[in-house]
Amino acid sequence: MGINNINQQVCGGCRTILLYPRGAANVYCAVCNVVTTVPPPASSVLCVMCHYY
Numbered sequence: 001m002g003i004n005n006i007n008q009q010v011c012g013g014c015r016t017i018l019l020y021p022r023g024a025a026n027v028y029c030a031v032c033n034v035v036t037t038v039p040p041p042a043s044s045v046l047c048v049m050c051h052y053y
């Protein structure tokens with residue numbers, strides 16, 4: 001695990017920038033206690049043939 005495995009997501013509740021490990025389906029905000037669903041990876045990154053990066 002390194003910095004390249006950390007993504008950012010804006011909290012759906014309080015707009016705080018949340019950090020979460022790549023591959024997580026959702027991220028929990030410790031500020032407002034809202035669980036924000038993480039959007040799927042961009043199709044330009046995810047290979048549509050084999051589903052590997």
Ligand SMILES: [Zn+2]
Pocket residue numbers: 011012013014015016029030031032033034
């Ligand atoms: Zn929040």
